[in-house]
Amino acid sequence: MTPSEKSANSDVDEPLYTVRVVAERVGVPTATLRSWNQRYGVGPPEHSRGQHRLYSETDIAVVRRMYELILEGASPRSAARTAVDSVRPARGDAAALLVAAFDFDVFTAGHLLDRHLRHFGVLDTWDLLIRPAFDAIAERQAQGESCIDVEHALSWTVTRSLQRYPIPAPAESAPIILACTPHETHTLALDALRAALVERGRGALMLGADVPRSALIEAVERKGRPVATMLWSQTQDTADVDTVNDLAARASVSVGGPGWDAVMDQIQAPRLKNLRAAVDYFVPD
Template sequence: MTQHVHPAEPTFAAGAVARRLGLPVSTLRSWNNRYGIGPSDHQRGRHRRYTENDIAALLIMRRLVAQGSPPAAAARAAKDRRPNDVRLGGALVEQLVGTAYRLDSHTTITTICQALTTHGVVDAWQHLCVPALNQVQERVSGQGDCVDVEHLLSWSIATGLHQVVTAAAGAPVAMLACTAGEHHALPLEALNAALAERGVPALTLGADVPGQALADAAGRARPKVVVLWSHSPATASPSALRIFDDASVMVLAAGPGWAATSLPGHVIAVNDLSQAVGLVMEGAQNR
C-alpha cells in the first residue's frame, strides 16, 4: 500500500487516502481536477500518490467545507496553510510532554492545535495526544505526583479540539455519553471532533450521565448511533446498554472499562477512535 519515493517520504494511494479522510475517491479526484488540491508530484499517466503533506492540505479543505466554506475558498485556504513542519512521532510527543511539565499552557495548546490542523483529529489523537497522556499518567499512577500536569494536558487537548474543529450543524446522528460515575470524557471530545471534521452532527453529553438522563436524551434526539464510554470496570453498566434495545439504533460500548463485561448481542465493543468514527458513519448511512 505504501511506496517510498525516498526513505523519509512515504506516499499513499487514493483509496487509502479516501478511507483515512472518510471521503469518496471521486471527491478526491474532483478536488484535484477543479481546485488543484491533490498529489503535489503527480505525473500524467501514473496513479496518483499522496504524501503526508498532500493529505494535510486535504484535511484542512475537508474541515473547512464541512464548516460551510465554499470549496474554492476552502481550497485556497488549504493551499496557503499547507504545513511542512509538524510531524507526528516520538519527538513531538516528548516536546508536548515537556511543555506540559513546565506548565506552559500556551505552548501546549499551540502544539496540539498545529498537530490537529496538520494531521486531523484521528491521527493527532492516536499518535500525539494519547502517547503524551500515557506518559504523564504513568508518572501519576506510579508516584502519585504530576496530577497538575495531567490536568493541564487534558484541558489543553480539549481546548485544542474546541478551537480547531467547529461542531457540525444538523440533527444529531450520534449521541456520545459517559456512563454514570465515569468522569473521563476526553475520548468522547475527540470522537465528537473527528465526526465534526467529517460533517457528522453529534450530541455530546459528557461525563457521569445517569441512565434516566440517557433515556430522556435519546428519546428527544433520536440518534442513529449511541456511544457509551467507560474507562473503568466500575463504571461499565450493562443496565445503561439495555436502555437502547431498539434494533434501529447502533450501540457502541467504547473504552477499556467494558473489557470484562458480557455485552448484549446488539452492542459493539470499540477501543479505537478510527474504528468508532467508521462505525458511526456506517450507522448513519445504514439506519
C-alpha cells in the same frame, strides 16, 4: 517515513540558532521576535528556565513568512496564523508536548496541538501525539512519580483544542449521541470522537460526563427518529450494564473505554476499541 526523510525532518526541526542570529538573517529586531514568540507562538515552542530560546530552520521559515505577510499589509495576528499554518510541524512530537505539559506551559502545549491538528487531523494527532504523551505520563506515575496534576493540565489543554472544532449543521442521517455512563467523568475520548466526526462532515450531540440513565433515555426519545449512541466507561465501576441494555431497546448503542472489559458478555452492544474504529463505525466508507 524513510530513514533519510526522518533525518531531513530532524535537521530542520533541530533548535540551533539564537534570537540574535535569526534577527540578522530575517531582518527583524530581536525585541520584535521575542514579542512574536510570546504573543503569537511564532518561534521555538520549548523553553527551559535559565536557557536561551533556540530557533530551528522550521521556526525561521515561519518567522520569515510572517514578516513577508506583514510587509504585504496583514495584521501581526493574521500573519502569525497564516505563517504557522503554512509550515508543516514535526509529526507526532510527543516529547515536545510532554516538556510543555511538565512545565505547565499550556500556551505552548496548545500551540503544538493546534498546529498538529490543522496539518495532520484528529486521528493522527490522537494516535501519534496525544495518546503517546498520556502513556508516558501513566508510565511515570507507575514508576512512583506524582504527576496527576500534569495529567489534568494536559487533559484540559487537549480538550480545549478539540472543542474548537465547529458544530456542523444537522445531517439527514441518524443523529449521534455521545455520553459518559452514570458517575463516569472522563470525557476526553468522546471530545476526540466528536472532533473526528466533524472532520468527516458529521455532527454529534455531546452530553458529557456523568449522564444519568434517565437522561440518556430521554435524550434518545426526544430526538423522535433513529439515534446512534456511544457510551464511555473508563473503569469497571462505571460500566453500567443496565444503562446499556435499557438504551439498546430504544436506539443503536455502542460502547467505548476500558471499563467494559469484564462485562462485554452481559451487554447488547458492540465495543469500539479505538478512535479509528469508532469513526469507521459511525461514518462507514
